[in-house]
Amino acid sequence: MPKSSPPVFGPIDGIAPGHEFANRLELWSAGVHRQTQAGISARQDRGAESIVLSGGYEDDEDLGAVIIYTGRGGRSTETAQQVADQTLTGANLELVRNEQLGLPLRVTRKVTTGHSSFYRYAGLYRVVSHWAENGKSGHRVWRFRLELLPEAAAVEQAPSSVTTGQTALFDLAGQAMAEPTASYGPAPRQEVTTLRIVRDTAVTRRVKLLHNYCCQVCGVRLHGAAGPYAEAAHIRPLGAPHHGPDVLENVLCLCPNHHVLFDLGSFSVADDGQLLGLSGRLRLHKKHLLNPAFLAYQRLHFYQPNAEVRGE
Amino acid sequence: MPKSSPPVFGPIDGIAPGHEFANRLELWSAGVHRQTQAGISARQDRGAESIVLSGGYEDDEDLGAVIIYTGRGGRSTETAQQVADQTLTGANLELVRNEQLGLPLRVTRKVTTGHSSFYRYAGLYRVVSHWAENGKSGHRVWRFRLELLPEAAAVEQAPSSVTTGQTALFDLAGQAMAEPTASYGPAPRQEVTTLRIVRDTAVTRRVKLLHNYCCQVCGVRLHGAAGPYAEAAHIRPLGAPHHGPDVLENVLCLCPNHHVLFDLGSFSVADDGQLLGLSGRLRLHKKHLLNPAFLAYQRLHFYQPNAEVRGE
Numbered sequence: 186m187p188k189s190s191p192p193v194f195g196p197i198d199g200i201a202p203g204h205e206f207a208n209r210l211e212l213w214s215a216g217v218h219r220q221t222q223a224g225i226s227a228r229q230d231r232g233a234e235s236i237v238l239s240g241g242y243e244d245d246e247d248l249g250a251v252i253i254y255t256g257r258g259g260r261s262t263e264t265a266q267q268v269a270d271q272t273l274t275g276a277n278l279e280l281v282r283n284e285q286l287g288l289p290l291r292v293t294r295k296v297t298t299g300h301s302s303f304y305r306y307a308g309l310y311r312v313v314s315h316w317a318e319n320g321k322s323g324h325r326v327w328r329f330r331l332e333l334l335p336e337a338a339a340v341e342q343a344p345s346s347v348t349t350g351q352t353a354l355f356d357l358a359g360q361a362m363a364e365p366t367a368s369y370g371p372a373p374r375q376e377v378t379t380l381r382i383v384r385d386t387a388v389t390r391r392v393k394l395l396h397n398y399c400c401q402v403c404g405v406r407l408h409g410a411a412g413p414y415a416e417a418a419h420i421r422p423l424g425a426p427h428h429g430p431d432v433l434e435n436v437l438c439l440c441p442n443h444h445v446l447f448d449l450g451s452f453s454v455a456d457d458g459q460l461l462g463l464s465g466r467l468r469l470h471k472k473h474l475l476n477p478a479f480l481a482y483q484r485l486h487f488y489q490p491n492a493e494v495r496g497e
Numbered sequence: 498m499p500k501s502s503p504p505v506f507g508p509i510d511g512i513a514p515g516h517e518f519a520n521r522l523e524l525w526s527a528g529v530h531r532q533t534q535a536g537i538s539a540r541q542d543r544g545a546e547s548i549v550l551s552g553g554y555e556d557d558e559d560l561g562a563v564i565i566y567t568g569r570g571g572r573s574t575e576t577a578q579q580v581a582d583q584t585l586t587g588a589n590l591e592l593v594r595n596e597q598l599g600l601p602l603r604v605t606r607k608v609t610t611g612h613s614s615f616y617r618y619a620g621l622y623r624v625v626s627h628w629a630e631n632g633k634s635g636h637r638v639w640r641f642r643l644e645l646l647p648e649a650a651a652v653e654q655a656p657s658s659v660t661t662g663q664t665a666l667f668d669l670a671g672q673a674m675a676e677p678t679a680s681y682g683p684a685p686r687q688e689v690t691t692l693r694i695v696r697d698t699a700v701t702r703r704v705k706l707l708h709n710y711c712c713q714v715c716g717v718r719l720h721g722a723a724g725p726y727a728e729a730a731h732i733r734p735l736g737a738p739h740h741g742p743d744v745l746e747n748v749l750c751l752c753p754n755h756h757v758l759f760d761l762g763s764f765s766v767a768d769d770g771q772l773l774g775l776s777g778r779l780r781l782h783k784k785h786l787l788n789p790a791f792l793a794y795q796r797l798h799f800y801q802p803n804a805e806v807r808g809e
Contacts, residue, residue, distance in 0.1 A: 230724075273722065282723035286702070315722075390598070407754060409761035410585065410627075410801045411594035412542075441753035442719060449721035489722045 192228040194288045195309065202308035206293075212237070212304050218293055225257055227279035232288040233312075237304065239295035246426075249333075252292065252310065253426060255320065256280065256327035267322035273315075273489060277327050284312040285449060289334060309334040314422070314448070316486040330426075389417030392436045392473060400440035401468045402452075402460065407440060416444045420454075420479040427482075434476040437467075453488035454480050462490060504540040506600045507621065514620035518605075524549070524616050530605055537569055539591035544600040545624075549616065551607035558738075561645075564604065564622065565738060567632065568592065568639035579634035585627075585801060589639050596624040597761060601646055621646040626734070626760070628798040701729030704748045704785060712752035713780045714764075714772065719752060728756045732766075732791040739794075746788040749779075765800035766792050774802060 197216050206212045213221050218235040220226040227233040236254065238247060246253040256277035259269040271277065283290055289309040296305050310331040320326040398413035399406045407414040418437045421429030429435050437454075439447060446452055452462035456477045459466055461484070509528050518524045525533050530547040532538045539545040548566065550559060558565040568589035571581040583589065595602055601621040608617050622643040632638040710725035711718045719726040730749045733741030741747050749766075751759060758764055764774035768789045771778055773796070 278723055281721075285721045285723045285726055405754065407758055407763075409593075409597045409758070409763055411590055411597045414597055414757060414761065441757050442717065445726060445753050446719055446721065449726065451719075451721055 192231045192234050194232065194234055195291075197291070200306055202306060204306045206304040206306070209237075209304070212293060217291055217306055223257075223276070225276040225280070227276040229279070230282075231279070232282040232286060233276060233279040233290055235291040235293070237293045237295065240297075247294070251333070251425075252331040254280075254329045254331050256329065259324055259326065267320055267324045267326065270325040271327050273317075273327055280312055280329050281315055281449075284315060284329075287311070290331065292331065307333075315450075316427075318486055328426075386431050388431050388433055388436060392417050392433060392438045395470045395473050396438040396468070399438070399468065400443055401438050402443040402463065402465070403440060404468060405440045415439065416441055418444045418447050420475070421482040427486075429479065429482070432476075434474050435479045437475075438473075448487075450487040450489040453484045455484075456480060461488065504543045504546050506544065506546055507603075509603070512618055514618060516618045518616040518618070521549075521616070524605060529603055529618055535569075535588070537588040537592070539588040541591070542594075543591070544594040544598060545588060545591040545602055547603035547605070549605045549607060552609075559606070563645070563737075564643040566592075566641045566643055568641065571636055571638065579632055579636045579638065582637040583639050585629075585639055592624055592641050593627055596627060596641075599623070602643065604643065619645075627762075628739075630798060698743050700743050700745055700748060704729050704745060704750045707782045707785050708750040708780070711750070711780065712755055713750050714755040714775065714777070715752060716780060717752045717754075727751065728753055730756045730759050732787070733794040739798075741791065741794070744788075746786050747791045749787075750785075760799075762799040762801040765796045767796075768792060773800065 193216065200215060200217055206215065206217070209218070209221050212218045218226050218237050220235075224237050224239065225233055226235040238245065238252070238254070245255050256271050256273075257275065258271040258277070259267050261268045273281065280290075282288065290312060292307040292310045293304050294307055296303055311334055313330040313332050315327060315329045317325055317327055393415045396415070397406070398415040400415065415438050418439045419429050419431070420435050420437060421427055423429050423431060437447070443452075452460055454467050454475075455461055458469060505528065512527060512529055518527065518529070521530070521533050524530045530538050530549050532547075536549050536551065537545055538547040550557065550564070550566075557567050568583050568585075569587065570583040570589065571579050573580045585593065592602075594600065602624060604619040604622050605616050606619055608615055623646055625642040625644050627639060627641045629637055629639055705727045708727070709718070710727040712727065727750050730751045731741050731743070732747050732749060733739055735741050735743060749759070755764075758775075764772055766779050766787075767773055770781060
């Protein structure tokens with residue numbers, strides 16, 4: 186399997202979840218994990234194809250369908266202890282690319298029983314979010330929340346029965362592009378989706394009403410068939426491991442564009458309302474107070490200054 | 498249960514999926530469906546709380562976890578046949594509001610066995626999409642795709658253990674609003690989410706590369722940590738019942754804002770690239786051809802002219 190072959194995201198033909206491999210070489214031969222030693226198999230600027238969980242990182246949390254995975258780097262080659270900060274570069278940045286593009290990640294676990302061990306393919310996971318924190322060692326590590334993809338999401342497909350032979354508009358010829366595209370596995374399983382979770386609670390409804398559905402960053406107000414549309418973004422996220430509360434002072438009213446950018450860590454808000462990573466100030470409402478502790482949490486764990494420079 | 502009580506979205510305490518009711522009155526008394534005759538229990542400008550499927554509409558398709566539901570109106574009171582077009586008003590518009598805000602919908606089925614019948618509560622569904630089509634009668638009906646909410650999505654909650662007592666910023670007092678808010682059921686089950694499905698396939702990746710991640714409507718290009726971010730929108734949707742194909746000529750490259758608006762039917766594209774419902778023209782690329790049949794499908798079934806006027 187030459188290094189120049191395109192990355193393969195998604196399932197490997199003939200390998201179902203539960204499939205067992207005696208060792209890393211078997212895993213490599215099957216095309217499940219195309220690295221013989223590294224825990225992350227990633228391709229620069231394309232994304233990460235696969236990870237192997239072997240219990241090497243003290244900060245990993247494997248909860249089965251949810252995995253809190255620790256990025257690469259900063260470990261001593263001798264003791265395997267975390268001895269330096271991790272950076273959001275290399276394979277770690279490729280995991281962010283999976284999150285951003287909705288690329289699936291194959292996950293394999295090392296299973297140790299007594300004196301022997303083997304590897305068991307767990308299936309496809311999506312990268313749901315990423316953040317920085319101080320790990321058990323005190324050093325800064327990047328963490329990734331991985332969630333098992335439902336089988337249905339991975340196999341849903343579009344039927345090919347619709348005729349597409351009508352005259353194409355707008356231009357001349359439908360030339361094939363020279364740019365090599367990634368293989369997404371066999372056709373019936375090629376579709377992968379990103380689920381953008383937009384929460385609606387009494388609190389998120391209230392923040393949208395207070396701002397009259399105008400984005401607190403850009404002021405835009407979208408109009409759908411059933412009235413205006415905005416999204417509420419939690420500053421300190423709900424759910425494990427962040428445990429942010431669903432309260433008004435932890436919520437922003439944003440348009441979908443700024444919601445995506447906020448979740449990706451492209452911008453943040455200073456305590457005085459100044460935007461960081463974007464110019465201007467947050468639009469405020471006198472009945473909508475923000476808690477500086479939640480803003481500080483987002484800045485510390487999610488904001489990536491100069492993301493737009495680093496990312497390209 | 499007075500009519501002026503706030504609408505109740507989500508589960509009713511003590512009523513689990515599978516719960517049976519002898520008749521509509523019992524269903525009403527339990528608060529599951531607060532109408533004694535109508536199939537949709539909706540509140541103007543708030544959304545729909547509940548529906549009862551009683552097999553009254555010839556166009557309904559009940560597939561269990563997925564229901565293709567037909568809107569209200571246009572039926573003869575004598576024959577119950579569809580004799581006129583339905584409009585996207587009243588309870589039908591409230592179902593769109595559920596889609597737009599992510600409000601859950603209680604679904605109850607009428608079960609007929611021999612000469613008798615009873616009602617069985619099916620659980621919470623989300624309104625995933627809506628479109629117009631000519632029903633079996635030849636009259637225009639509005640159809641709604643409903644999907645059973647996973648139990649986990651309905652019950653996920655934010656722990657209340659985080660301290661929120663820090664000094665609030667930006668203003669003076671955190672007064673309670675006079676505006677009555679909807680009840681979302683007991684606290685542990687109050688959260689409801691909308692899943693915005695963003696697909697990533699070889700085709701959607703290619704359309705984003707062709708447009709360099711710029712929105713074909715507004716030209717904006719968003720920057721995330723792992724590079725630029727755009728979304729691909731299928732013009733004729735994938736999956737049942739639309740069966741649009743995942744091909745380049747059926748896909749637009751959009752920013753999240755215009756993706757949301759396109760999915761909500763707020764704008765459309767004429768065969769010559771002129772935008773409908775928005776000013777300006779679609780930005781084109783010579784290697785990205787659009788199929789006029791898919792544009793026509795979207796205009797016919799999804800586009801709602803003047804949505805921004807009607808919606809407010």
